[in-house]
Amino acid sequence: MNINYELPENIQHLLTENKNQTNTFKELIRQGGYMPPNIDLLIDAITALSMGKNILLKGPTGAGKTKFAETLSNLFKQPMFSVNCSVDLDAESLLGFKTLTYQQEKQIIEFIPGPVINAMTTGTFLYIDEVNMAKPETLPLINGVLDYRRTITNPFTNEVVTAKEGFGVIAAINEGYIGTVPLNEALKNRFIVLEIPYIEGEQLKKLIHSSTKLTNDATIDLFVRLSSDLIQAVSQGKLSEDAASIRALLDACDLSMVIPPKRAITRAIVDKLDEDREKEFVKNLVDTLF
Ligand SMILES: Nc1ncnc2c1ncn2[C@@H]1O[C@H](COP(=O)(O)OP(=O)(O)OP(=O)(O)O)[C@@H](O)[C@H]1O
Ligand SMILES: [Mg+2]
Known part of the structure; x- marks a missing residue:
């Protein structure tokens, strides 16, 4: 849209x-x-x-x-x-x-x-x-x-x-x-x-394009999917709210220009979570996507 x-x-x-x-x-x-x-x-x-x-x-x-x-x-x-x-x-x-x-x-x-x-x-x-x-x-x-x-x-x-x-x-x-x-x-x-909700889909894609160093469309699509999965998990109470922060997602996008995306996501998103259960959840999600 x-x-x-x-x-x-x-x-x-x-x-x-x-x-x-x-x-x-x-x-x-x-x-x-x-x-x-x-x-x-x-x-x-x-x-x-x-x-x-x-x-x-x-x-x-x-x-x-x-x-x-x-x-x-x-x-x-x-x-x-x-x-x-x-x-x-x-x-x-x-x-x-x-x-x-x-x-x-x-x-x-x-x-x-x-x-x-x-x-x-x-x-x-x-x-x-x-x-x-x-x-x-x-x-x-x-x-x-x-x-x-x-x-x-x-x-x-x-x-x-x-x-x-x-x-x-x-x-x-x-x-x-x-x-x-x-x-x-x-x-x-x-x-x-x-x-003010988290933006998703096309808009998020545009934002990643305009405000991060990431340029590869296929990788950007994966980050957009990751974000929507995270937002959904937060809404279902499976993750604490900050797991879906767009700020953290943009950081992960930037880092992934240099280091592997999985590690970028660990640093920018996973390791901020308090509970091991949550960390596991996001890691599994990332494994299925990247
Ligand atoms: N819809 C959006 N349009 C443009 N930038 C966005 C959008 N959503 C998130 N961002 C980017 O994410 C980062 C965090 O945004 P911002 O600091 O405005 O969040 P916030 O809602 O004020 O968060 P907090 O409650 O933690 O203060 C910024 O780099 C911002 O540019
Ligand atoms: Mg603020």
């Missing part, structure tokens, strides 16, 4: 009218951007963002969520400030911090804005990665930024900051990842959710 990545007129229009957009999506894919599994995913993301809504990219590890955010930021020609959530994420890493500096030999307190304030005041995109890694009490600090108010009282300066036109939020979540907590309902409620 071949997908036409030409955006429909009304969507193209959303981009050109509001944002001086000149990159076409096709061109961005060619330059190594995100390859969507279907055109609807792209249309819905563009529609939501151009209407000022926040989007939440939800999907397994190595499915291209971060790549999609970057591609959208390129498409809208909006720079992107990023926050990487962890249990250590706090108000300062979101909003900024105060520091002592000198101004004409006088000591002054200066506020250094963090990613949230930067994206708001410049009217650009904010990318919040691994949004469910943060402690449950941290992200509600920016609830007002994420809803219709688009405003926050900066606790460090007491200034009321309102987002400039063009501000947009893209978050990513990897559900089921060890160490994550379920996303707070009020937070989830503030997003349009887009499921």
